[in-house]
Structures are given as C-alpha cells and as structure tokens.
Amino acid sequence: MNEKFLKPYNPKETESRIYEMWEKSGFFNPDNLPAERFPLGAKPFCLIMPPTNANGSLHAGHGLVMTIEDIIVRYKRLRGYKTLWLPGLDHAGFETQVVYEKQLEKEGRSRFEMEPNKLYEEILDFTLNNSKNIKSQIRKMGASCDWSREKFTLDPEIIKTVYGTFEQLSKDGLLYRGNRIVSWCPRHQTSFSDLEIKDEERVEPYYFLKYGPFTISTSRPETKFGDKYVVMHPNDKRYANYKDGQKIDLEWINGPITATIVKDESVDMEFGTGVMTITPWHDAIDFGIAERHNLDKEQIIDDRGKLLPVAGEFAGMHITKARPLIIQKLEQKGLVEKIDQNYKHVVHTCYKCGTLIEPQIKEQWFIKMKPLAQKALEKIANGEIVYIPDHYKKITEHWLENIMDWNISRQIVWGIPIPAKICDQCGHGMVDLNDEVKKCQKCDGPVHKDKDTFDTWFSSGQWPFASLGYGYSDDFKTYYPTDVMETAGEIIFFWVSRMIMLGLYRTGKIPFKTVYLHGLVQDAKGRKMSKSKGNVINPLDLTEKYGTDAFRIGMVIGNTPGTSLALSEDKIRAYKNFANKIWNISRFVLTNTEAIAYDDKFEKFTENDLALIKERDDIIIDVTKDMDNFRFYIAAEKLYHYVWHTFADKILEESKNVISLGQSEEKLSRQQFLLGTLEKILICLHPFMPFVTEEIWQLLGKSQLLMIEKWPTDGNTQNE
C-alpha cells in the first residue's frame, strides 16, 4: 500500500497536481477521448459555460456554477458521452465599465474626460489581466472544461457572428432606429432596456396644483414647465363642457400659457381628479399620448438631470435642487392646492447605482421582439425546452407574452461597436458592416459612424451558436443544439430567454434542450452577500481551508434547483470530514486485501455478500436515475449516506470479523466485494468530489484516469 495513506488526506498537496494531470491528458477536449472508451459514433454532449465576467474574481455564485456544471459534465463523460464543456469569458459591457469607472474615481479620473479609444484600451487591459486570474480560479474549482476551445465575447469571430445577426434583423425588418422614449441613467449617461431598471417603492410628497380651471397632481413638479396639454377621458361627464382641441389661457409656473385640451381613453377617471397634464419627453405614458395625438414634445431636463432654458429662472439647476424652489414659487403664486406628504409610489431607478431613471427621447436601435417571442413560445409550449425547476417555464412564458421591444444601443465605449452609420441631417440609421455607406440613403446627407455599442446581452444572447462557430465550424454541427444550459435563475429574461429567441432566429433551432437554473448563493443566515454588509464568502478561501471536494459536495447537497442556498462554513467543514472518510475507507480496504488481486469476474460470493451487492447496486441504480434527472442534491446525499453509514459503519465493521475469523472462501468473497464496491463508490462520487477520488484511483494503481472510467451501470460491474 502506498505510504501516502498513512497520513490524512491532504487536498492542498493533491489538487493542483491532479488537475494538471487531467489537463495534460487532453481529455477535457472531447476530440482526444480514447477511442476504445468513446468509440466512433459515441453520442455528443455539450454544455456551454455561461461566459464569466472578467471584471473581478470568482465569487460564491461562480463556485456553484462551476460545481454543478462540472458534476453534469463529469457524469456524462463517465457515461461515455463525447463531452464538451466550452468555457468562455464575458467582456460584460456595462458591468465591467462600471467596475472600471469606480477604479477611475479612486484615481481621481473620470471616463467623461477621457478619449474613448484610450478608455477602451484601458478597460481591455484590465479585463485581460483579470481574466488570467479568473481562469486559474476556475481551474481550482476542478472544472473539466475544454480550454482549447475557450472563447471571449470580443473575439473577432464572435463579433462577426453578432454583426451577421444584426444585419439579418435589419433585412428582415425586425430592426429599427427609433426616436423613442428610453430609460436613461443621468449618472451613467446611457440608456437601458426595460430589464436594467429596478422598481423601488418610495414615499414622497405629492402635489396638487391648480392648472387653470383644473386641478392636476404630480410627484414631479420639476417636469411641468412645458406642460401645455391637459388630458381627460372622453367619457368623463365632469369635463363634458371641454372639447378636444379647445384652447385655454391660464397662469402657470413662469407666467401665462395657452393650454390645449386633449381627450384620451388612457386616462383613468377614478384616479385623482381625472385630469392630467403631460410631459411627453420625460414620461412613457405621456409619450404614448403625444404620439397618438401628434402633439409637440419638448425636452425639459438635460442628460445630466439639469433643467433646460424652458425652466426660465430655474434653468441650469439640478432637478433635485429645483423641486422645492419650484414648489415655493407655485405656493407664492397660489397654485398649490394641497400637498400629500405620504404618497407611496413606485419610481424607476438604475439597477446599478440607484439613480432615478430619467426617461428621455433618444435615437436608438430597437429590435421588434414580438415575432421572435412568438417562435420561442411555440417551442417552449411544445416542451422542446425542459425547464428545471419547472416553474421557470411559466415565468418565461408570461414574460414572452408581454414582451417589449428591445433597445440594444448603449452609450458606453466598452462593448461591441454598433456597425451602423447615422445621417447628420435626418438622423436616419443604416446598418453598415463593411464601412461602405458614405452618404445617407434617404436624404443624401453626410453620415457619421454610430458611436454606441451593443447591449452586452445582445451579443451574449447569441453565445451558444456564436461560441460553437456557427457558419464556419464543425463543432456547431456536432454540438448544436447543446444539451444543457446551466445558469442563475436571476438572468432568466436577460439571458436565457434571449438566447432562445436569438438562437431560434439565427439558426432555426433551439440553443439547448434543458435549462437548469440555480438560485442565489446567500450567507449562512440566508442574507444576500454584499460587500457593504461584509458577509461575502470567498469560495477560494473555503477550498483553501477544506479542499475543493468538500466545497463542491457541500454546495450541492441540500440545494434544490431554483432555490437560494445558504452557504455556511460549518457545512463545508463537515464534508471535509467526508473526503477524509473516503480516504480512510480506501486505506482500510487496501490493507485488508493486500494479499489478493481484484477480479472483476469473480463469482463465488457468499449469500451474505450477494445481498450486500444487491443493496449497493440498487442504490447505484437509484443514484443514476437521480443524476439523469438533475437531482444532484439527492444523488450526492444518497451516496454520502451509503458510503458513510452503510459501507463504513456497518459493512467495514462487520468485515473486520469476516476477514480475521472467517473461512477462506468467506474471506475472499468479502475482499472481492470490498474492492469492487470501493471502485464503484469512487466512480459514482467522482463527479462530486473529483480530486480525492482520482487521487485514490491512482493510488490503487489503475492505468487509466478515473475521469474517463465507465459508470457502474454501464457495464464492468461485479456480478452483473
């Protein structure tokens, strides 16, 4: 027996050595899997790693991703699939730019004072530097992904694919450049899609203002300078005397104005006085009304949140400062009827910085989503995509049924540039992949390059087919549609649903057959981890202390898909003990079988041992079912239980007597059983605890890596 077994299992000494051995073997790359084990025609299995944000280091959520995906992938490899796990890194557009901006701030710099190209270069440097770090951390988690196929979202061939989709959307009439109201963050100076907005409930004063003969109400008096349309429901009897289009002179904030009556059915007669004035430039509903009635739209607030000249004496003032002053003035003029101090309402904020979103009218690129959503809905309803857990299917369907057009323009430098020209004269936008458009196709005016970049989700939404080399690589033919997409339930709309739509649109096929969604990783008390709370758990601290295997199985056991997971150090510590238990079990089996050689064809088992074999194989069959159905939490627990409380506590204890006192036949039967069972245990546990199992496997003197062994139910089992 190897003298290593005389000491407790030492993950630190083992893990990097084992990982290196795997990597050198080349078996992470399915093309290199040995033909005798993975014969020609072996079924492919593919899982694309969600491209990791390259803007920081691995957090607990990544730890869970790498664990679950590696479990899936190792299991499939053991089952004889030609298994590809394709790793990738994400430039993560806005997310990364925000991280980098914080760094700039610390250095007393600002992105707004920098040359765009210079900023881009700096962020690229930053990202590439970080990505080295990230990749080594992914390796530490034991991820058996094919590094030779690694992709980055800014790789030229990825960008080419993304551009191709952009062009095709334009040709198919699904892309338009619209002067539309968008959600604008005054701090980050970019627009967003509807998903980057966070609703927040606030209690604020609510003002009732006299507007000529009417009373209107608002929580945002600072937007009201330009309000010259007063809107009411056509059926509202209270205002039957007022006709559509009628003009009324009245005294307003900065003096007399002429207002126009507009009748529109979108007004809720029950709400307030049933009368409202509109600010089409800064409010989505108002924008809609103005569009329907062809009304003037005037900008009141600039991109930074400051009032424009229309605000008269308040021009140049930031809206937050201006609001109380405006109210003061209105009160002096006797235009304030009353103020409700406890008005509870919902405001839109930037999901990243919490700044109040200021709707603005902007020229942006939009994708018409309804047709894309319709196709996705059909496939989902057919059951062609399986959701785990199931209820995400309903959530997705609900979202797809109510989908809005997608604004894919971002006013940030860190991203894929939008390949388009914009007319200086008429604002017309033209897709231009090869820099061929020199003048406006509408008015012959001069053109300039669109300065915006794509929403990062527009490119990552194409990841499954883009990363597999759609249009130019055999990988696409072999592995697409991919088998499983494993990611966070949080990004079901952002990413998963868009991948389905864009995948279907571009390739005609769904991008994956199964979506497995995990929940949030929280701290031991079930609170969200955040730097400000100081409760962030670094997965690498835990793997360092307890070993990666302990971390992995501890992350999985008791964690059902879709529900959040409370990560506690105690739990991980407990599974460190388990790793050591396996180690000691192996030592026991080896010391008690030194005189014999394992015979996988052995048949002369005692009746007692046959019963043990039945028990063991039943559990393995059970575990196999659980693995096939993505119930890793339960498979791991069953194995844990069998290994510790059946195999170790009962069988090994009993074997002490059998081996020291038993007849030679009885003894041999037991020894063969122990060796056979140890092997099967190691194989079954390997997806969960790859390092310790591989290390023991090697110490058993096996010629082949455990990583590419055969799963016990696929043959090669004792007494089959």
Place this chain on the structure above:
RNA sequence: GCGCGGUUAGCUCAGUUGGUAGAGCGUCUCGUUGACGUCGAGAAGGUCAUAGGUUCGAACCCUAUACCGCGCACCA
C-alpha cells in the same frame, strides 16, 4: 394590480408517482489505543402555517385564508 414561489425538528433545508415524517449542523448520553477522534453506538426534538374538501389513506392532490419572499406593471 397581475404573475411565481415559500411556510416541515433549535438552525439550514430534503421529502421523486399520496402509503405510519428525513438529512446536515447543533444539543444530550454512552463507548472507543489500530481505516478514520475529521471516530462509533444511541437519544431527545415536528398536531408538516390555518380551515375545509377528495381518498381506505394527504406534508404531498383540490379550494379558500394568513404570513414571508421574488418577479412583472405606463396610474399622472
């Protein structure tokens, strides 16, 4: 307002098609010098949120209710 979850042992959570409630951690008792103290044997601890219903039988299916969480939403 609409939608989706959750409510099971002190804590964190399992419970696959309905068949006398489970795990880990924690607590308590006892044991153990050769596989392992990173141990073993055992114990305490739950009217499975509430109320109805279906059923021979419900933590599980149905209907309400309460509370908690999350998502979506253009009430000025």
